[in-house]
Amino acid sequence: MTQPDDLLERAEWPGGVEPPAALSAAIRGECAAGLGKGRRCLTATQRLVRSLAIGAVTIGALVLVGGGMRPGGLAGAGLAGLAGWMSVVGIVLVVGLWAPVGHRASRWGRFALLGVLPASFAVYLMLIADEWIPLASFGAEHQARAADCGLHAIVISAFLTAAMMLVWRRTDPFSPGLSGALVGLAGGLVGALAVGAVCPTHDAWHLLLSHGTLVALLSAAGWLVGRRALAP
Amino acid sequence: MAVGASADGLAGGAATADAGLGALAPESLMVRYVEGDPAAFDALYACTAPRLFGYLLRLTRDRARAEDLLQVTFSKIHRARASYLRGAPVLPWMLAIARRSFLDERRAAKVRTEHLSDDGSLPEPRAEPEAVGADLSEALDRALLDLPVSYREAIELTKINGLSVAEAAEVLGTTGTAVKLRVFRGYEILRKQLARFRRFSE
Numbered sequence: 001m002t003q004p005d006d007l008l009e010r011a012e013w014p015g016g017v018e019p020p021a022a023l024s025a026a027i028r029g030e031c032a033a034g035l036g037k038g039r040r041c042l043t044a045t046q047r048l049v050r051s052l053a054i055g056a057v058t059i060g061a062l063v064l065v066g067g068g069m070r071p072g073g074l075a076g077a078g079l080a081g082l083a084g085w086m087s088v089v090g091i092v093l094v095v096g097l098w099a100p101v102g103h104r105a106s107r108w109g110r111f112a113l114l115g116v117l118p119a120s121f122a123v124y125l126m127l128i129a130d131e132w133i134p135l136a137s138f139g140a141e142h143q144a145r146a147a148d149c150g151l152h153a154i155v156i157s158a159f160l161t162a163a164m165m166l167v168w169r170r171t172d173p174f175s176p177g178l179s180g181a182l183v184g185l186a187g188g189l190v191g192a193l194a195v196g197a198v199c200p201t202h203d204a205w206h207l208l209l210s211h212g213t214l215v216a217l218l219s220a221a222g223w224l225v226g227r228r229a230l231a232p
Numbered sequence: 233m234a235v236g237a238s239a240d241g242l243a244g245g246a247a248t249a250d251a252g253l254g255a256l257a258p259e260s261l262m263v264r265y266v267e268g269d270p271a272a273f274d275a276l277y278a279c280t281a282p283r284l285f286g287y288l289l290r291l292t293r294d295r296a297r298a299e300d301l302l303q304v305t306f307s308k309i310h311r312a313r314a315s316y317l318r319g320a321p322v323l324p325w326m327l328a329i330a331r332r333s334f335l336d337e338r339r340a341a342k343v344r345t346e347h348l349s350d351d352g353s354l355p356e357p358r359a360e361p362e363a364v365g366a367d368l369s370e371a372l373d374r375a376l377l378d379l380p381v382s383y384r385e386a387i388e389l390t391k392i393n394g395l396s397v398a399e400a401a402e403v404l405g406t407t408g409t410a411v412k413l414r415v416f417r418g419y420e421i422l423r424k425q426l427a428r429f430r431r432f433s434e
Binding site for chain 2: 047
């Protein structure tokens with residue numbers, strides 16, 4: 001980019017500017033207040049582990065409290081799916097929040113996760129469904145069960161998202177909305193998996209409406225909440 | 233008063249702070265500050281405040297606003313200190329907080345104000361700066377202030393504050409390619425301005 005006799009190279013670039021002494025004294029006074037009680041400063045890895053632990057404990061607690069695993073159990077494909085999606089949640093948190101500034105995935109990459117993962121999860125739910133009731137036959141009984149299951153999933157996902165937001169609170173002045181959406185995506189996925197682990201219904205529409213849509217919903221909510229909660 | 237023009241060695245401005253702490257990296261100072269060490273805050277302030285103030289000054293082009301924003305920025309840093317991710321680069325974190333404070337303030341001031349002259353009329357457009365006799369660095373300073381904000385910010389973060397392209401992209405909420413493009417276009421404009429200055433001064 002340098003050109004012959006480049007004046008930009010010859011000029012001295014401006015640097016920092018010393019703030020007025022009175023202002024510095026005021027800021028020092030404000031920031032030194034209350035420093036006596038020191039706080040702990042967590043690393044990104046510690047926050048990541050806490051987030052994943054919250055998810056794992058919630059799933060475990062739900063399986064215990066919810067009267068055991070879904071019919072057919074979590075063995076085999078179910079357990080593999082659960083482990084696989086928990087790994088995806090880990091990747092979402094690593095890519096979205098754990099990586100230090102300057103080493104994160106590009107914004108487009110993180111946006112892509114928000115589009116690709118809810119769609120992939122919906123496809124996964126379609127694949128594990130073992131019943132397909134035509135929408136026209138999706139009667140009142142099915143709807144009530146779907147609403148009940150969906151309500152549980154929303155409450156649990158919202159709790160998980162809030163807990164993860166708390167873990168990452170005020171850590172991201174760069175793109176808090178996008179990071180919040182990724183936290184919502186992670187919370188939505190774990191919530192859907194947790195409720196799915198104990199859900200007795202295997203119908204495709206039920207899984208899609210009560211478990212799948214939730215992931216996109218929580219991502220959008222995470223975007224809105226994260227803009228305030230994750231920004232310092 | 234301009235201090236520490238070099239993009240390396242943030243600790244260069246920490247002369248007033250504790251000599252031992254001044255040698256520490258800002259990341260270590262930040263951790264000690266979070267743990268409750270006031271001397272670490274002094275050292276951290278000494279090495280980062282001039283950069284933040286210079287950044288805000290060039291962003292706002294208004295000394296009083298820059299001073300207010302510096303105070304707001306440090307208040308936010310103080311409140312959010314426990315959420316600093318141990319080991320993460322401090323300067324991009326602080327610059328991003330400063331930039332968000334600037335954007336929040338601009339959004340809050342919904343109506344753009346203009347200073348009226350005594351007779352109530354709008355002020356005259358700014359006169360062309362006197363080029364002859366001024367030195368090259370002053371000309372660069374003025375040319376920087378006249379750059380479009382997006383170009384100026386990209387150059388400010390990469391060239392003046394020494395952030396990497398990826399870090400600057402995070403602070404600005406854009407892509408690395410966009411930052412490179414803004415820097416390139418900003419340089420082109422600056423070169424033209426400086427060439428004009430040289431023609432005047434010869």
